Amino acid sequence: MSRPPLILISPNIEKKGDEFGDLSTSLSETYQQVLMGAGGIPLALSATTARPVIAESVSRCDGVLLTGGEDIEPHIYGNGLSKSLRKTVIVTPDGGARDLRELILVDEAFRQHKPLLAICRGHQVLNVALGGTLLADIRSQKPEAQNHRRMDKRSEVVHEVRLTAGSLLAKITGAHKLGVNSTHHQAVDKIAPPLRAVARSDDGIVEGLELKPDR
Numbered sequence: 001m002s003r004p005p006l007i008l009i010s011p012n013i014e015k016k017g018d019e020f021g022d023l024s025t026s027l028s029e030t031y032q033q034v035l036m037g038a039g040g041i042p043l044a045l046s047a048t049t050a051r052p053v054i055a056e057s058v059s060r061c062d063g064v065l066l067t068g069g070e071d072i073e074p075h076i077y078g079n080g081l082s083k084s085l086r087k088t089v090i091v092t093p094d095g096g097a098r099d100l101r102e103l104i105l106v107d108e109a110f111r112q113h114k115p116l117l118a119i120c121r122g123h124q125v126l127n128v129a130l131g132g133t134l135l136a137d138i139r140s141q142k143p144e145a146q147n148h149r150r151m152d153k154r155s156e157v158v159h160e161v162r163l164t165a166g167s168l169l170a171k172i173t174g175a176h177k178l179g180v181n182s183t184h185h186q187a188v189d190k191i192a193p194p195l196r197a198v199a200r201s202d203d204g205i206v207e208g209l210e211l212k213p214d215r
Contacts, residue, residue, distance in 0.1 A: 005062035007040045010102050010122070012069040013047070015093045023047070023094055031067055049100045051108075058108040063115040066102060066122025071186055073099050074136055077128045081136055088137035088185065103129050118209075120184060127209060132192035137185055138205065145203040149185040158182050161207040167198035168210050180207065 009031060017024025025047050032042045042065075045057055058064065071089045073096045074081050081089075092098040102122070106129040109116045118126040124134055135141045138148055150158045157179035163170040170176065178199070188206040191197060199208025 005040045006060065007035050007042050007063045007065055008057055008061035008105075009035075009042050009044050009065045010067055010098075010105055011044045011047075012067060013092045013094045013098050027067070031065065035065070045101070045105065047094075047097070047101075049097055049104065051104050054101065054104050055108050055112075058105070058112050058114055061114065063117070064105060064109045066105070066116070066118040066125055068120030068122065068183075069098070070121070071136075072121070072124060072128055072134065074134075076103070077133045085136045085140055088140060099125070106130070123209060124184075124186060124188060127188045127192050127195060130192035130194050132188060132195065133190040135187045135189045138187050139185065142187075142203070142205070145205055146201065148182045148187065148201070148205060150182050154181060154183055156181055159201055161199040161201050163208070164196075164198040167208075169198050169208055 009027060011025040011027040014024045014026045016022070025044060027042075027044050035042045040063075043061065046053060048054065070092045073091050074086065074089055076096075076099055102125045106116065106126055116126070128134065138145050146159060150156075158181055160177050160179050162177055163173070163175060165176070188197075188209065191206065191209065194211055195209045196212050197206045197208070198210045199206070201207055
């Protein structure tokens with residue numbers, strides 16, 4: 001029998017851990033339970049920006065998962081935010097170390113040809129890593145858009161997304177539309193050249209990306 005696939009997960013960063021009171025990695029049990037339910041073994045990535053460690057971690061795994069969390073530092077995908085927009089950004093408490101770690105992680109996943117799934121913040125990190133940009137705050141920059149930050153219904157369906165026919169996501173789900181939860185206030189703006197949008201909400205916000213078929 002072949003061994004279960006080992007999935008490397010990039011965890012969130014918390015301001016204060018229980019044991020020593022320092023910065024701490026945090027990984028929701030939901031990610032772990034879903035992966036184990038699908039037959040995989042989850043493994044959290046170490047809190048480091050050392051490329052040799054990240055590269056070796058990727059080499060030992062069978063796939064990579066980027067998880068949700070706080071916003072990405074705006075200077076990574078373009079400066080020039082107004083003061084009012086900058087105030088809406090809630091970055092990780094580690095001074096941007098998670099941003100850098102995940103940019104390296106994406107680069108290594110592609111370099112080593114490992115499957116990669118990016119969820120929520122991870123979806124935005126992937127777009128930025130490959131040359132795209134973000135809407136820093138949907139409400140401010142797209143006031144006509146619906147409320148995508150439904151923190152009161154974290155685990156409930158709050159709107160639908162339309163899937164692109166023929167996309168991998170449409171094939172996997174066998175659907176043209178999906179109901180989703182929504183807790184983000186940022187979104188993909190300029191799509192990175194290697195990617196294409198395969199899921200959008202009714203207000204046009206990009207909710208899913210895939211590599212273009214020719215990549």
